[in-house]
Amino acid sequence: xxxxxxxxxRRRKQSSERVVxxxxxxxxxxxxxxxxxxxxxxGLFARVxxxxxxxxxxxxxxxxxLELSLRTAVTAxxxxxxxxxxxxxxxxxxxxxxxxxxxxAVLLPLVLxxxxxxxxxxxxxxxxxxxxxxxxxxxxxxxxYTTTAVVLAxxxxxxxxxxxxxxxxxxxxxxxxERIAATLGAGPWLTFRRVTLPMLLPALGxxxxxxxxxxxxxxxxxxTFAGSLRxxxxxxxxAVYTEAQADVDAAVAMSLLLVGVALLVILVARPGGxxxxx
Amino acid sequence: MAEDRNPAPEGEGRVTWNGEPxxxxxxxxxxxxxxxxxxxxxxxxxxxxxxxGEVLAVLGPNGAGKSTLLSALxxxxxxxxxxxxxxxxxxxxxxxxxxxxxxxxSVGLLAQRAMLxxxxxxxxxxxxxPRAAGTRKRRARRTARDWLERLGLGxxxxxAPARLSGGQAxxxxxxxxxxxxxxxxxxxxPLSALDVDAAPAMRGLLHRALGAQRGPCxxxxxxxxxxxxxxxxxxxxxxxxxxxRGRTGDVLARPRTAFTARVAGxxxxxxxxxxxxxxxxxxxxxxxxxxxxxPGAPAAATFSPTAVAVHRxxxxxxxxxxxxxxxxxxxxxxxxxxxxxxxxxPGSGVALAADVTPSAxxxxxxxxxxxxxxxxxxxxxxxxxxxxx
Numbered sequence: 020x021x022x023x024x025x026x027x028x029r030r031r032k033q034s035s036e037r038v039v040x041x042x043x044x045x046x047x048x049x050x051x052x053x054x055x056x057x058x059x060x061x062g063l064f065a066r067v068x069x070x071x072x073x074x075x076x077x078x079x080x081x082x083x084x085l086e087l088s089l090r091t092a093v094t095a096x097x098x099x100x101x102x103x104x105x106x107x108x109x110x111x112x113x114x115x116x117x118x119x120x121x122x123x124a125v126l127l128p129l130v131l132x133x134x135x136x137x138x139x140x141x142x143x144x145x146x147x148x149x150x151x152x153x154x155x156x157x158x159x160x161x162x163x164y165t166t167t168a169v170v171l172a173x174x175x176x177x178x179x180x181x182x183x184x185x186x187x188x189x190x191x192x193x194x195x196x197e198r199i200a201a202t203l204g205a206g207p208w209l210t211f212r213r214v215t216l217p218m219l220l221p222a223l224g225x226x227x228x229x230x231x232x233x234x235x236x237x238x239x240x241x242x243t244f245a246g247s248l249r250x251x252x253x254x255x256x257x258a259v260y261t262e263a264q265a266d267v268d269a270a271v272a273m274s275l276l277l278v279g280v281a282l283l284v285i286l287v288a289r290p291g292g293x294x295x296x297x
Numbered sequence: 298m299a300e301d302r303n304p305a306p307e308g309e310g311r312v313t314w315n316g317e318p319x320x321x322x323x324x325x326x327x328x329x330x331x332x333x334x335x336x337x338x339x340x341x342x343x344x345x346x347x348x349x350g351e352v353l354a355v356l357g358p359n360g361a362g363k364s365t366l367l368s369a370l371x372x373x374x375x376x377x378x379x380x381x382x383x384x385x386x387x388x389x390x391x392x393x394x395x396x397x398x399x400x401x402x403s404v405g406l407l408a409q410r411a412m413l414x415x416x417x418x419x420x421x422x423x424x425x426x427p428r429a430a431g432t433r434k435r436r437a438r439r440t441a442r443d444w445l446e447r448l449g450l451g452x453x454x455x456x457a458p459a460r461l462s463g464g465q466a467x468x469x470x471x472x473x474x475x476x477x478x479x480x481x482x483x484x485x486x487p488l489s490a491l492d493v494d495a496a497p498a499m500r501g502l503l504h505r506a507l508g509a510q511r512g513p514c515x516x517x518x519x520x521x522x523x524x525x526x527x528x529x530x531x532x533x534x535x536x537x538x539x540x541x542r543g544r545t546g547d548v549l550a551r552p553r554t555a556f557t558a559r560v561a562g563x564x565x566x567x568x569x570x571x572x573x574x575x576x577x578x579x580x581x582x583x584x585x586x587x588x589x590x591x592p593g594a595p596a597a598a599t600f601s602p603t604a605v606a607v608h609r610x611x612x613x614x615x616x617x618x619x620x621x622x623x624x625x626x627x628x629x630x631x632x633x634x635x636x637x638x639x640x641x642x643p644g645s646g647v648a649l650a651a652d653v654t655p656s657a658x659x660x661x662x663x664x665x666x667x668x669x670x671x672x673x674x675x676x677x678x679x680x681x682x683x684x685x686x
Contacts, residue, residue: 195412198373201399202406203477205429210400213425217416 066271075272084258092234095173099230103178107185129179137243168245169252173234184226232284328481328513332369332379339537341365347513354528355517358556361534363517367485372399405479409486411466413458419469420454426477444472464495482514533557563599564649570596582618584678597681604677605651608670620671634658
């Protein structure tokens, strides 16, 4: 024991709360993960030729693809809400045999490669498919390789995000408020409109953003089911893919458009509430 | 099935909404229920009658079936077998396949937590019931404002629930339940989530509000004070069954189960009657016999915690009752300290309480887990008969 004086640990200047420590071995892989996410996007920016960019961004091909993308993604999102929100309520509230099976089915588009989804849609709704042939004979409707097909492909892939987001929120909210509403004399439909739905709005917002983002980025199902026809089915991701084989600068410019929309989505909506926290 | 002893003439020939002509009823203005609901740890098996204008307090330890009872009354739990009637309306009759959904039962519920709809103002929360009944928005809001003012909450009308204190929210929730004009009012531990400052005011408000209620009311509580202040009658549940019932004063003055005695603030020791006391597994308690009990019959001795003296060592040669007790809790109770102890085998012994002064606790140096002796004079011990079973 030497005479080294015992000194208290030096306090920080401000009395801030001590953060729970992160174990040292985690920092390296965490940094790599972040790099893997951020660096490619930065690389994209590095590839940009600033002089030619405005012209590329406003080229007819880019603008038509952007317009088509926004139009189809918005439609797909609306369709997802109209069909997916009721499905979420059913999954969260109804009890029937096979609920688990149905919930599993809803997850299918999330785990299935989109190309396979597109192929499945093609064989169902294609001219020779069981439903497609019916539509063709009865109503003269052909769906594959049309803008409608784009919307259906996007809905197929994106709707699960909405269903899962809303279902999670409904479960988190529980049924207590609905029970209270019933004791106040409100029937199921009134309770749904005046209690369930308004309380679901925050979660609906964040789920909508995710759904829209997923629809906007859809590629695999679209290209198999709708093809890549300029003006009718060539959305922005498809245009990027097409251009990447011929004119890389144009592809990069269109990619920037998508990055911009994605950043906007993150900034505006912060899809952190997807798990129902709203 | 209760027989129709006194057919009510006004019920004759009348047809209720479900097309059922009602002959009589054993609680013509009130609520009557017979319910059997199996749960995982117990089976609720209860029958009860609450006349109009009366408040029935349902007391019982946790897991006794109190919440299940309320759930069966509101309709959120379907009993295996049961019948619930309000005046001439049948809410539930499993034999005849009648089971009204909650929203058609006209049953108001005030739960532990206020559960105000977070997206509606206090006023619109209260207006929810009238609106659901089909009243136009402006009139519903006027009704709601009336109720808020009647309960002294007028200035909170425009507030969002998030900006109300716990006590305020619970009062608004009461206004909301009353504004729906329910035929039956159910209160599920309405004070238990409030802090100690807010509870007395809410209890007073409930006292006034329930006094003005015309319909029957069922109050579930674990606090005997709620029952004393608010209820005309008491029903004590344990493990799903009714163990005691009667007028509040009677039940609490002469508790027959350990639970009722504990909540009533009395010690209760059950055993077999002797000529001058109660024979226990590990000894005997001498006391004065309040009601005649045959020797050998089940009996209970009750005594107040304030009548207990606490000793470190067994007092020798004392004519008093001496009970060896293991302390399991020490808690303040007003000016006194309540010592909670257990007499007999750990976990299954008799719960006993003694109120002593803080200085006595300090002098004796008492701590939980210690063995002490509760000493009580025979004159302080009352012996009651207890029904079998």
